Structures are given as C-alpha cells and as structure tokens.
Amino acid sequence: MYVLDLCGRGLILAALVCLLGAGLLTASDEPTLTKEQIRQFLLTAKVVKSEHTKKGITDPWRLTLTDGTATHDASFQSIDEHKATKQLASGTELGFVDSYKYNIAAYQLAELVGMDDMLPVYVERKWKGDSGSLSWWLPVKMDEVERHKQKLTAPDADAWNNQMYKVRVFNQLAGDTDVNLTNVLIGEDWKIWRVDFTRAFRLHKELKDPKDLVRFERKVFDKLKTLDGNELAEKTKHYLTKDEVKAVMARRDKIVAQFQKLISEKGENEVLY
Numbered sequence: 007m008y009v010l011d012l013c014g015r016g017l018i019l020a021a022l023v024c025l026l027g028a029g030l031l032t033a034s035d036e037p038t039l040t041k042e043q044i045r046q047f048l049l050t051a052k053v054v055k056s057e058h059t060k061k062g063i064t065d066p067w068r069l070t071l072t073d074g075t076a077t078h079d080a081s082f083q084s085i086d087e088h089k090a091t092k093q094l095a096s097g098t099e100l101g102f103v104d105s106y107k108y109n110i111a112a113y114q115l116a117e118l119v120g121m122d123d124m125l126p127v128y129v130e131r132k133w134k135g136d137s138g139s140l141s142w143w144l145p146v147k148m149d150e151v152e153r154h155k156q157k158l159t160a161p162d163a164d165a166w167n168n169q170m171y172k173v174r175v176f177n178q179l180a181g182d183t184d185v186n187l188t189n190v191l192i193g194e195d196w197k198i199w200r201v202d203f204t205r206a207f208r209l210h211k212e213l214k215d216p217k218d219l220v221r222f223e224r225k226v227f228d229k230l231k232t233l234d235g236n237e238l239a240e241k242t243k244h245y246l247t248k249d250e251v252k253a254v255m256a257r258r259d260k261i262v263a264q265f266q267k268l269i270s271e272k273g274e275n276e277v278l279y
Contacts, residue, residue: 039076044127047073048080048140053133068143069133082131083109084138085204099183104204106130109139111245112180112203115254118238120229121176124169124200130244144199150187160196168279169198172226174218179230179257182206209249211256219264224278231262 039047048071055070067082083106092102109128116122131140148156160166177185177200184205191199213219235255242251268277 041122041127044142045129047071047076047078048127048129048142049131051076051078067133069140079143081126081141081143082133082138083204084133084136086137101209103207106137106139106204107245108203108206109141111242111250112206114241114245115180115238116176118229118241119179119233120226121172124172124176124198126199126201141201144191144193144201146191146193146199148192150190150192153192154187162196166196166198168221168223171221172223173198173200174215175222175226175230175261176200178213178215178219179254179261180206181208181210181253181257183208207246207250207254209253211253211260213257213260213264216260216264219261220268221277221279222265227262227265227278230258233258 051071051073053069054072054077057068059066059068069080069082071078071080085104085106087102087104089102090100092099094102107130110130113122113125113128116125126141126144128139128141130137132138133140148158173190180203182203182205184202189200189202191201193199233255235251238254239246239248239251246254265277
C-alpha cells in the first residue's frame with residue numbers, strides 16, 4: 007500500500023532519521039514522561055538550540071528544549087500552504103492544502119480512537135513568530151526505506167503485522183494522500199511510528215485502498231465504531247473544517263462496514279485480534 011517517494015518532502019523524514027545518529031536525547035537520564043507531561047513540555051519548555059534540516063519542502067527545524075529538569079529534541083513544521091490548484095507528480099489537485107495543522111488534528115483523532123500509541127505527541131506552538139506543529143523527537147533507528155534497503159525483517163512477524171494493520175487503517179481514516187515509506191519510522195524493539203500528516207484530511211469519502219483493510223485490533227475497532235462526529239469536531243475545531251470532519255466520519259463508516267463484512271465472511275477471530 008505504501009508508495010516509495012524519496013523526492014521532495016519525503017526527504018524530510020529520511021533526514022530526521024539520519025540526524026538521530028548524533029543522539030536523540032541530550033540528557034541520558036531524562037525521566038519517563040506521561041503523554042500529558044510530554045504535551046506540557048512541548049508547550050512550555052525553553053528552546054535552547056535549533057538546527058535547520060534544509061531538506062524537503064516543508065522546511066522543518068530540529069529544536070532542543072529544556073525545562074530545567076528534562077532536555078529533549080522536537081520537530082517543528084510551520085508549513086501552511088493553501089492553493090486553488092497544485093500540480094503534483096501524481097497530477098493536478100484542486101483545493102490543495104499542505105498544513106502543519108493536520109499533524110495536530112491527526113494526533114487528536116488518534117487519541118479519540120485509541121491509536122495515539124503509534125504517533126508522536128503533536129502540539130501547536132509559536133517559535134520565532136511562526137505558528138507550527140511541534141512533535142516529540144522519536145527514538146527511531148530507521149525508516150521503512152532503510153529497512154527495505156537492508157532487507158531486514160522484524161523478529162516477531164505477528165507483532166509487526168499487527169502494527170502495520172493499524173497504520174493502514176489510520177492512513178485511510180485520516181485521508182492522507184502523501185503516504186510513503188519515509189513516514190513510517192521504526193524504533194527500538196521494532197515499534198512502528200507513523201508521522202507527518204501535513205497532506206492528510208482530504209475531502210474524499212471513499213476508501214482509497216479497501217483491500218488493505220484485512221485485520222484490526224479489537225479494542226481499537228470498538229472505539230472506531232463509537233467515534234462521535236460532534237466530539238471530533240469539537241476536539242479539532244481549530245484544525246479541521248466541518249467538511250473535513252464529515253469526510254473523516256464518512257471514511258470511518260466505510261472502514262467499519264469493510265471489517266463487518268470481513269467478520270461475517272471469515273469470523274471475528276480471523277479478523278480481529
């Protein structure tokens with residue numbers, strides 16, 4: 007389902023992965039933080055260092071933050087491009103948007119459906135006069151591009167596949183049109199992280215790749231079924247339009263219908279884990 011695209015914006019994530027070789031944490035004894043503590047750290051910690059990646063077209067920065075106790079890096083993206091038409095390699099897109107706001111909306115959507123364990127925490131923050139998304143810098147060792155290059159396989163195939171099933175569902179739920187291998191990062195113990203949603207939340211209501219929806223986590227499926235459109239609209243009111251929320255809910259309905267169809271054909275235990 008993933009399209010290999012190493013040009014343009016795809017190089018951003020590859021560059022960020024390479025930067026990790028210099029050391030992700032600037033304080034090796036940093037305490038383990040809860041997601042709410044991470045959120046507050048990203049919102050309030052002082053920026054003490056910045057490094058421009060100078061890669062890709064969304065112009066990201068790697069920032070080092072400290073609150074006096076913990077020190078950690080974060081990724082800052084401030085792109086917020088809106089065009090009536092945009093010529094892309096895949097063709098012309100009408101109503102084109104490439105926005106940091108979608109990173110934040112993606113994380114908030116993931117929280118609602120119980121999939122925030124595979125996204126870094128994203129918040130909105132202003133830095134040097136620009137508003138943007140600030141995300142927790144992840145302890146990753148490679149992306150999917152590098153894994154394919156090295157022809158590596160996860161030691162636990164079932165655990166890997168279960169993570170990928172969730173990624174595929176979320177890609178379609180969020181309506182991301184720029185899914186590529188550099189957006190899938192691999193951490194320690196082969197944990198998968200899904201990042202960079204600046205071209206998500208398109209208005210299409212049909213699923214792009216329903217054939218990719220074959221298995222799903224039971225407890226997340228239950229949350230997805232009960233996702234409330236009004237709650238989603240309220241949680242993302244600063245980042246998604248009403249039409250974008252409606253499109254998410256329409257895709258949710260299609261995803262649920264697809265899995266219910268599979269359950270009726272194969273049995274619940276063959277589809278849900």
